[in-house]
Amino acid sequence: MPSSIQSRLENYRRRQLGHLRVLAIHIDQTPSEIGEPHQSVRIELLKESGSEKLALSFIGVVELSIKRIHPGISCHLEIASVANDQLEGLRLRVFNCEQDFEFSFYCFDFEINEQSLLVTEPGI
Numbered sequence: 001m002p003s004s005i006q007s008r009l010e011n012y013r014r015r016q017l018g019h020l021r022v023l024a025i026h027i028d029q030t031p032s033e034i035g036e037p038h039q040s041v042r043i044e045l046l047k048e049s050g051s052e053k054l055a056l057s058f059i060g061v062v063e064l065s066i067k068r069i070h071p072g073i074s075c076h077l078e079i080a081s082v083a084n085d086q087l088e089g090l091r092l093r094v095f096n097c098e099q100d101f102e103f104s105f106y107c108f109d110f111e112i113n114e115q116s117l118l119v120t121e122p123g124i
């Protein structure tokens with residue numbers, strides 16, 4: 001596994017995020033009619049502080065499964081390397097550790113981004 005992915009994976013694990021509320025799940029797809037078929041997923045989670053969100057973007061997503069999602073649902077995402085499993089072009093398995101909400105897939109790569117949720121009012 002390339003060191004950049006390995007370092008992001010270690011960075012994600014060091015955060016010890018636990019259970020976070022799901023704010024949004026975005027799925028982008030390109031069908032074969034308009035280009036090389038591919039799928040990406042972005043999940044936004046509310047951090048425990050309540051003033052920041054964690055956005056995780058995944059590319060090269062296959063076998064995406066989402067079940068039993070509802071407002072206020074929490075998840076505990078695990079990202080595990082499958083680089084040694086010889087799955088063609090896939091390096092990671094992503095899944096929710098909780099049973100009440102199913103969210104799982106395999107992917108090629110991912111990125112982590114933190115964003116503030118604080119809204120500033122425009123000046124008068």
